[in-house]
Amino acid sequence: EIVLTQSPGTLSLSPGERATLSCRASQSVTSTYLAWYQQKPGQAPRLLIYGASNRATGIPDRFSGSGLGTDFTLAISRLEPEDFAVYYCQHYGSSFPITFGQGTRLEIK
């Protein structure tokens, strides 16, 4: 089973700043199989990024994903008020189990 560790646990930034969220895997993963989700309070998660760097339908281009091997990053170039939420990375390789990181909370400074 691949364990995903996200950092930091909480990130405090101001609107307009750049956010960088990290997701580290316990073993090398195929970058095709790394996704990111955003979850706001009281809502279901929403798919942001799949295949490590592909934006899902309707996701603004201020969101970008990158990485390979064991280190992956979600970047938000200019934070908007609606971007403050919890973000999860997910590994979804060709075999189970599917695993999630523990989440990074992005809060307004």
Next chain:
Amino acid sequence: EVHLVESGGGLVQPGRSLRLSCAASGFAFGNYGMYWVRQVPGKGLEWVAYIAWNSGNIVYADSVKGRFTISRDNAKNSLYLQMNSLRHEDTALYFCTKRAGNDFYFDYWGQGSLVTVSS
């Protein structure tokens, strides 16, 4: 537009059973694999079970194997989760999610159904 609507949650005593349902619309339900994912309130996400489009491949997380059963009825555009021998640690919000084509990530989520296991 894709819609996934869960139902069937509630308060149940430890050791008892509960069945969740998920009504799907807005896509060709019978062509896609589906999942259940759960989240303890205030905590992270945990994948629970997967069922292929034709029920030909079914996989469970170790934490629910032998107690939970995932199933689907493509004629009714519905997904189910039969939960037996419920434990306190099964208390969570249960999401129905859709597989994204040929990849095993989730492109759509329902709003969830809350299951509380308590005496």
